[in-house]
Amino acid sequence: MTYIRPAFRHPDLPRNDLGFTRKDYEGAISTLCAGCGHDSISAAIVQACFELSIAPHKVAKLSGIGCSSKTPTYFLGNSHGFNSVHGRMPSVATGANLANRDLIYVGVSGDGDTASIGMGQFTHAVRRNLNMMYVVENNGCYGLTKGQDSATADIGSASKKGEPNHFEPIDLASIALQLGATFVARSFSGDREQLVPLIKAAISHRGFAFIDVISPCVTFNNNPKSTKGYEHVRDHLAATGTVDFVPFKQEISTEYEAGQSKEVTLHDGSVVHLHKADPELDIHSRRSALRLIKDYKAKDQILTGLLFMDEDSQDLHEILGTSKTPLRDLGVAELCPGQKVLDKLNESLR
Amino acid sequence: MKATNIQDPEYFHKVVDCQYACPAHTPVPEYIRLIAAQRYTDAYMINWESNVFPGVLGRTCDRPCEPACRRGRIDEEPVAICRLKRVAADNKGDISDRMPIIPKKKNGKRIALIGGGPASLTVARDLMPLGYSVDLYDDQRAGGGFMRSQIPAFRLPEEVLNDEVNRILDMGVITHFNHYVDSLKTILDKKYDAVFIGSGAPRGRDLDLPGRQAADANVHIGIDWLSSVAFEHVESVGRKVIVLGGGNTAMDCCRTARRLGGDEVKVIVRSPFAEMKASPWEKEDAAHEGIPIMDNHVPQEFIVEDGRLVAMRFDRVKAVYDESGSRRLVSTGEEPVIVPCDDVLVAIGQENSFPWIERDVGVEFGKWDMPIVDETTFQSTNPTVFFGGDSAFGPQNVITAVAHGHQAAISIDLHCQGESVAKRPPPGVTLVSQKMGIHEWSYDSQVENDDRYQVPQAELEFTLSNRKLEVELGYDATTAFQEAQRCLNCDAQTVFSEKLCIECDACVDICPTDCLSIVVNSADEDQVRQTLKMPANNTEQDIYVSADLRTGRAMIKDENVCLHCGLCAERCPTAAWDMQKFYYSVSKAGQCG
Numbered sequence: 040m041t042y043i044r045p046a047f048r049h050p051d052l053p054r055n056d057l058g059f060t061r062k063d064y065e066g067a068i069s070t071l072c073a074g075c076g077h078d079s080i081s082a083a084i085v086q087a088c089f090e091l092s093i094a095p096h097k098v099a100k101l102s103g104i105g106c107s108s109k110t111p112t113y114f115l116g117n118s119h120g121f122n123s124v125h126g127r128m129p130s131v132a133t134g135a136n137l138a139n140r141d142l143i144y145v146g147v148s149g150d151g152d153t154a155s156i157g158m159g160q161f162t163h164a165v166r167r168n169l170n171m172m173y174v175v176e177n178n179g180c181y182g183l184t185k186g187q188d189s190a191t192a193d194i195g196s197a198s199k200k201g202e203p204n205h206f207e208p209i210d211l212a213s214i215a216l217q218l219g220a221t222f223v224a225r226s227f228s229g230d231r232e233q234l235v236p237l238i239k240a241a242i243s244h245r246g247f248a249f250i251d252v253i254s255p256c257v258t259f260n261n262n263p264k265s266t267k268g269y270e271h272v273r274d275h276l277a278a279t280g281t282v283d284f285v286p287f288k289q290e291i292s293t294e295y296e297a298g299q300s301k302e303v304t305l306h307d308g309s310v311v312h313l314h315k316a317d318p319e320l321d322i323h324s325r326r327s328a329l330r331l332i333k334d335y336k337a338k339d340q341i342l343t344g345l346l347f348m349d350e351d352s353q354d355l356h357e358i359l360g361t362s363k364t365p366l367r368d369l370g371v372a373e374l375c376p377g378q379k380v381l382d383k384l385n386e387s388l389r
Numbered sequence: 390m391k392a393t394n395i396q397d398p399e400y401f402h403k404v405v406d407c408q409y410a411c412p413a414h415t416p417v418p419e420y421i422r423l424i425a426a427q428r429y430t431d432a433y434m435i436n437w438e439s440n441v442f443p444g445v446l447g448r449t450c451d452r453p454c455e456p457a458c459r460r461g462r463i464d465e466e467p468v469a470i471c472r473l474k475r476v477a478a479d480n481k482g483d484i485s486d487r488m489p490i491i492p493k494k495k496n497g498k499r500i501a502l503i504g505g506g507p508a509s510l511t512v513a514r515d516l517m518p519l520g521y522s523v524d525l526y527d528d529q530r531a532g533g534g535f536m537r538s539q540i541p542a543f544r545l546p547e548e549v550l551n552d553e554v555n556r557i558l559d560m561g562v563i564t565h566f567n568h569y570v571d572s573l574k575t576i577l578d579k580k581y582d583a584v585f586i587g588s589g590a591p592r593g594r595d596l597d598l599p600g601r602q603a604a605d606a607n608v609h610i611g612i613d614w615l616s617s618v619a620f621e622h623v624e625s626v627g628r629k630v631i632v633l634g635g636g637n638t639a640m641d642c643c644r645t646a647r648r649l650g651g652d653e654v655k656v657i658v659r660s661p662f663a664e665m666k667a668s669p670w671e672k673e674d675a676a677h678e679g680i681p682i683m684d685n686h687v688p689q690e691f692i693v694e695d696g697r698l699v700a701m702r703f704d705r706v707k708a709v710y711d712e713s714g715s716r717r718l719v720s721t722g723e724e725p726v727i728v729p730c731d732d733v734l735v736a737i738g739q740e741n742s743f744p745w746i747e748r749d750v751g752v753e754f755g756k757w758d759m760p761i762v763d764e765t766t767f768q769s770t771n772p773t774v775f776f777g778g779d780s781a782f783g784p785q786n787v788i789t790a791v792a793h794g795h796q797a798a799i800s801i802d803l804h805c806q807g808e809s810v811a812k813r814p815p816p817g818v819t820l821v822s823q824k825m826g827i828h829e830w831s832y833d834s835q836v837e838n839d840d841r842y843q844v845p846q847a848e849l850e851f852t853l854s855n856r857k858l859e860v861e862l863g864y865d866a867t868t869a870f871q872e873a874q875r876c877l878n879c880d881a882q883t884v885f886s887e888k889l890c891i892e893c894d895a896c897v898d899i900c901p902t903d904c905l906s907i908v909v910n911s912a913d914e915d916q917v918r919q920t921l922k923m924p925a926n927n928t929e930q931d932i933y934v935s936a937d938l939r940t941g942r943a944m945i946k947d948e949n950v951c952l953h954c955g956l957c958a959e960r961c962p963t964a965a966w967d968m969q970k971f972y973y974s975v976s977k978a979g980q981c982g
Binding site for chain 1 (some may be wrong): 463464894898
């Protein structure tokens with residue numbers, strides 16, 4: 040029985056700018072089914088945070104309920120975490136973010152937690168442009184309750200039980216685009232090369248960064264008639280292009296063909312470099328993204344990659360004009376300035 | 390790259406680093422698991438089949454397995470393989486009913502063994518059960534060769550040696566002890582069907598310096614002196630002793646001198662300390678007994694006063710390396726160093742010597758006056774004469790001699806049966822899944838974090854006053870279990886079936902040491918090695934390449950630091966990875982068909 044990960048690691052593990060190795064970003068060993076796409080996403084988050092040299096204590100992981108929402112236990116074991124009520128992660132994230140704007144917020148949710156019970160919460164977090172990365176680990180089924188179709192299951196897709204789904208699916212990327220998300224991407228758990236730079240860009244983006252990651256449920260929804268199994272997704276995958284994330288201060292060394300590439304500089308100086316596979320895509324246009332998602336779907340293809348971003352967006356703190364100092368750092372003197380200040384304020388309103 | 394051919398037994402054999410490095414290819418992880426299970430007799434028998442002298446080797450082996458041990462690449466120190474072997478030998482039960490049956494009716498073939506050391510005894514051990522009649526000639530009064538005459542009793546108690554030597558002689562070997570063979574011709578004239586020469590490298594090198602002749606009474610050749618001590622011809626040594634040389638014989642000489650009355654014993658060696666030939670643990674043991682090692686001192690003169698040795702003169706040197714890395718010892722120009730002494734033991738190497746082999750009996754000699762011996766068959770240019778052990782290719786060690794003996798026995802058997810000696814038998818190989826359940830394997834796959842356990846030693850006050858008192862006490866059962874659990878079970882092989890793989894990355898992500906990658910294959914191995922999740926920079930270790938997967942990529946495993954923890958197989962939803970126990974045994978004489 041080895042449900043224990045050995046302590047030994049590769050003796051030559053690289054170290055990042057903080058002197059940490061990947062091991063410092065790992066979490067507990069996963070208890071999900073062997074082969075679950077979610078574990079790949081956890082590994083991608085570990086890799087991205089390692090490469091970004093993020094201090095683990097500067098990250099807060101938030102989740103709701105479901106297989107997906109269990110995963111924060113399996114990555115960033117040295118970070119803060121909050122496992123909330125089903126579908127209520129956006130509220131908790133909003134509260135945490137307003138209290139301490141200095142942390143990096145990583146929200147992990149599933150198709151049930153976001154598109155069903157948490158739909159109301161999700162939409163409002165999007166429209167408020169809460170500064171966080173919101174990852175949906177989308178497997179089209181309720182894995183934790185034995186694989187019933189979820190709200191993102193495609194029409195005609197059949198899970199292990201064999202019954203085709205009759206209901207129109209919710210496309211979370213399209214909804215996020217419509218509600219004003221300022222960074223929208225879609226990816227596949229089995230495409231690490233695409234997913235890691237997308238996560239790095241999403242974490243670096245200021246505002247609501249949404250990534251819909253198709254993540255096969257190996258136990259209940261990985262059969263030939265499912266549209267979210269490994270085989271189907273691989274066979275129907277299309278990408279908007281390849282994304283490179285170049286951190287601030289690092290020279291851009293790759294050369295790109297003119298006309299096919301797009302460079303976006305983020306607020307922290309890092310650069311997202313999109314090498315477009317489809318020249319139709321304009322990543323600054325929601326309409327372009329929405330149209331392409333539909334076009335590819337009509338061709339029975341799943342469009343992945345970076346779909347839209349607005350690097351100059353204003354996040355919730357800027358819209359509300361909140362204190363630059365995190366609320367939790369304000370002392371009694373700042374929070375309760377006393378009768379004189381209150382009187383003065385009241386006077387100004389007369 | 391082409392997909393790795395795992396049907397070739399040598400691929401997985403190489404993954405079991407310890408077994409691969411062992412000249413006799415003893416299945417190490419298998420017997421270590423048996424020791425952990427306290428099945429000492431079974432563990433002993435695996436050893437006995439393979440290396441014939443587990444009790445001797447568990448105390449004295451040069452341990453080529455330990456520097457090779459995978460644990461040494463991920464942890465500070467390798468598994469204490471050698472001392473675990475001793476645990477099996479010390480705690481074994483009665484094995485008489487497990488000994489091979491010696492046929493009463495002989496096969497009519499007669500074999501002569503010249504020399505009674507490990508190589509000859511191994512030949513006897515392999516040929517006796519096949520019905521051969523074996524005559525063994527040795528000039529000592531008992532069998533064992535250098536194991537008896539060179540290895541001091543405080544490292545190897547005589548009972549242990551006798552037990553293992555006699556087990557072979559008791560098979561019915563006809564012994565001719567105290568019989569120095571001074572002519573190969575007379576042996577050949579006795580019309581043996583084959584003659585095996587395992588006469589060792591019996592001549593210790595001397596040091597021809599000014600004063601050597603005058604000091605002769607107090608200058609001793611190390612191996613001869615050790616032998617005289619072993620056979621109790623010498624019982625004391627002067628108070629101040631200089632041991633010249635930096636190999637394991639020098640270590641045995643200095644520690645023996647310490648026990649025979651030498652209370653100021655110094656080892657003085659030409660080379661820098663780090664480049665001494667002695668095994669690190671033997672140097673440690675000498676240091677533990679208060680014996681200083683003076684390095685970078687080149688001996689120049691035996692100083693004799695009034696017809697008696699009183700001191701030696703040394704020149705201080707430093708090592709200088711040229712571009713090709715070869716070393717020169719250059720005098721520092723400092724004042725010479727005079728070291729007073731009563732006796733000097735010269736342990737600066739030993740040589741082969743064949744004055745007793747006539748040069749007209751068909752055994753041809755080549756470079757350095759060494760016989761021409763085939764490296765696979767051990768046959769000389771006289772087809773009935775075979776060599777093995779130190780006499781074949783120069784001084785090595787016990788385990789190498791055993792390996793030679795096994796191979797020579799195969800050749801002798803083939804030769805006597807009228808077959809070609811080139812027809813080598815393939816190894817015996819099994820590869821069986823160890824899966825017992827979802828998270829359950831038939832071996833303890835969990836990797837222990839413990840550091841290597843020290844072997845306890847007897848107190849110096851007792852060991853230094855009794856030359857026959859064994860210094861090392863050996864592991865007790867609890868410590869042996871803990872040390873055995875440090876073994877990574879490298880024979881539990883990761884076996885991959887590409888047809889089952891769905892490329893979910895679960896194995897790649899779970900692997901604690903980043904051995905696995907799913908990448909695009911290419912023809913250039915160096916390039917493939919660099920594209921892996923962790924570059925496979927240790928080119929001595931193979932990479933395991935699958936055939937193309939569904940996406941056209943390949944699963945590639947760097948064998949280098951795999952912990953054999955089985956997590957890849959546990960996390961695999963389709964059982965594309967499986968842990969399969971690989972058992973590799975070198976075939977012995979009589980197993981050719």
